[in-house]
Amino acid sequence: MLSVRRLESGYGESVVVRDVSLEVRPGQVVCLMGRNGVGKTTLLKTIMGALKARGGSIRFGEAELTRKAPGARAAAGIGYVPQGREIFPQLSVYENLLLGLEAGRESRKRGIPEAALEKFPVLRTMYRRKGGDLSGGQQQQLAFARALAAEPKLLLLDEPTEGIQPSIVQEIRDVIVNIKQDGSTAILLVEQSLEFVRSVADYVYVIDKGTVVAAGAFEELDESELHRHLAV
Amino acid sequence: MSVWLVQMFNSLSVSSILLLIALGLAITFGLMNVINMAHGELIMIGAYTAYVMQNLFADYLPASWFGAYFAVAIPAAFCVSFLVGLALEAGLIRFLYGRPLDSLLATWGVGMVLQQLARTIFGAPNVGVKSPEWLNGGLSLGGSVLPYKRLFIIGLVIVTLIAMYLYIYRSAAGRRMRAVMQNRQMAACLGISTRRVDAMTFAIGSGIAGVAGCALSLIGPIGPSLGTYYIVDAFMVVVLGGVGKLLGTVAGALGMGVFNTYFEFWTNASLGKVLVFACIVAFLQWKPQGLVAMRTRSLD
Numbered sequence: 001m002l003s004v005r006r007l008e009s010g011y012g013e014s015v016v017v018r019d020v021s022l023e024v025r026p027g028q029v030v031c032l033m034g035r036n037g038v039g040k041t042t043l044l045k046t047i048m049g050a051l052k053a054r055g056g057s058i059r060f061g062e063a064e065l066t067r068k069a070p071g072a073r074a075a076a077g078i079g080y081v082p083q084g085r086e087i088f089p090q091l092s093v094y095e096n097l098l099l100g101l102e103a104g105r106e107s108r109k110r111g112i113p114e115a116a117l118e119k120f121p122v123l124r125t126m127y128r129r130k131g132g133d134l135s136g137g138q139q140q141q142l143a144f145a146r147a148l149a150a151e152p153k154l155l156l157l158d159e160p161t162e163g164i165q166p167s168i169v170q171e172i173r174d175v176i177v178n179i180k181q182d183g184s185t186a187i188l189l190v191e192q193s194l195e196f197v198r199s200v201a202d203y204v205y206v207i208d209k210g211t212v213v214a215a216g217a218f219e220e221l222d223e224s225e226l227h228r229h230l231a232v
Numbered sequence: 233m234s235v236w237l238v239q240m241f242n243s244l245s246v247s248s249i250l251l252l253i254a255l256g257l258a259i260t261f262g263l264m265n266v267i268n269m270a271h272g273e274l275i276m277i278g279a280y281t282a283y284v285m286q287n288l289f290a291d292y293l294p295a296s297w298f299g300a301y302f303a304v305a306i307p308a309a310f311c312v313s314f315l316v317g318l319a320l321e322a323g324l325i326r327f328l329y330g331r332p333l334d335s336l337l338a339t340w341g342v343g344m345v346l347q348q349l350a351r352t353i354f355g356a357p358n359v360g361v362k363s364p365e366w367l368n369g370g371l372s373l374g375g376s377v378l379p380y381k382r383l384f385i386i387g388l389v390i391v392t393l394i395a396m397y398l399y400i401y402r403s404a405a406g407r408r409m410r411a412v413m414q415n416r417q418m419a420a421c422l423g424i425s426t427r428r429v430d431a432m433t434f435a436i437g438s439g440i441a442g443v444a445g446c447a448l449s450l451i452g453p454i455g456p457s458l459g460t461y462y463i464v465d466a467f468m469v470v471v472l473g474g475v476g477k478l479l480g481t482v483a484g485a486l487g488m489g490v491f492n493t494y495f496e497f498w499t500n501a502s503l504g505k506v507l508v509f510a511c512i513v514a515f516l517q518w519k520p521q522g523l524v525a526m527r528t529r530s531l532d
Binding site for chain 2 (some may be wrong): 048049050069070071073075080082086087088089090091095098099100101102104108121152169
């Protein structure tokens with residue numbers, strides 16, 4: 001469904017991601033692993049269109065997205081939960097969720113789907129509070145629900161459990177497992193926890209120095225190789 | 233006692249005019265952070281639209297209809313300034329986002345071009361707009377007379393304010409607008425067309441400047457350099473109120489109007505103005521964010 005070929009991307013003069021090819025099939029959970037600063041976030045940003053690709057191609061289903069604006073990618077069915085959450089601090093929780101519907105004409109008419117809210121029941125009790133007044137974990141849940149509101153075919157999750165309290169980490173992991181079981185949304189996930197990746201990933205790409213150094217189902221990956229690329 | 237009431241009314245009236253000229257700027261400068269020095273000229277365009285409407289009504293419609301021209305002039309002024317703002321954004325401003333010094337210079341140039349254009353079309357001397365009959369006279373209240381024109385402007389600013397509030401805080405378009413102004417990249421990733429939002433936002437701010445110009449035609453003659461008298465006050469109100477908050481702009485206009493009127497009452501016109509500006513400078517030294525500052529966890 002998502003097919004990235006020989007992608008190259010970066011900031012200004014510096015190339016951060018080079019020659020990355022990867023594949024996400026419908027309903028799959030694909031994990032990106034790697035140390036901090038190897039280009040995982042840059043890769044997701046480039047797939048979403050927040051950064052322009054320098055080379056290579058990004059295809060999503062039948063659509064060629066390499067030169068498309070982020071809005072067109074959202075409309076094609078890609079949802080994005082960025083690192084740092086990026087909720088709108090001055091807007092209420094409800095307004096933040098409504099903005100998740102901007103991706104498509106039908107979704108704007110339909111309203112916030114019940115399924116997105118069920119996954120994070122706490123949000124419903126905070127509708128009128130400003131997004132910026134929420135705790136980090138609550139903001140993460142809001143960003144996740146906002147992405148789900150558009151009922152995307154592919155979710156890009158950039159370290160959704162980074163820097164938040166353990167109870168919410170567990171809740172977010174449950175939601176990811178839930179989405180996987182449901183099978184209608186594929187997930188491209190950046191995640192650091194080996195146990196969690198082991199439990200949920202259909203396929204793993206290990207990234208080092210901006211490129212894919214190992215790939216395969218979790219069991220196929222050589223453990224010592226994995227530790228060499230992940231250990232700090 | 234009645235002197236105080238009259239002064240109170242006068243300060244309200246001055247505040248309403250200040251607010252009207254600053255509301256458009258509260259959007260283009262307050263929300264979008266574009267230093268638009270041509271804002272005064274958009275006001276001027278609105279004023280000349282009222283003048284043109286007046287002439288059209290006088291020339292082509294029966295005399296009994298003349299009184300209605302002003303009711304038509306307000307939406308017309310909004311539309312004309314809106315379109316000029318749209319063209320200005322598409323042709324110039326959009327290349328200058330995030331470059332305040334460049335946009336300051338460029339829009340100042342645009343302002344001068346627009347002034348010269350007005351001079352070419354309408355001539356250099358001021359022109360008068362004859363207010364419609366129903367706005368002449370005033371309301372007698374305890375021995376003093378409150379002119380209808382001033383009351384009308386106060387009413388107009390309240391209506392404009394409510395319309396802006398509904399648009400920005402209650403409509404889907406306003407929600408998109410606030411989202412883009414707060415986090416442009418994330419808004420784009422959610423599928424919002426930031427280009428369209430920028431263009432619409434700037435055009436609406438310009439349109440409101442046009443409405444202000446239309447109102448100014450009630451209280452004095454209008455000329456090509458009309459805007460230059462008001463641009464400093466407009467920026468002052470927005471900065472004093474706190475950039476980015478509608479409520480702050482209202483508070484800024486009220487504060488400036490009240491202090492201006494009473495200082496002028498106690499001293500004289502020029503010393504009063506000096507005192508007001510001195511107070512503003514002192515206040516901004518103390519509270520640089522203005523009267524109403526944004527407070528939230530994420531901005532700390």
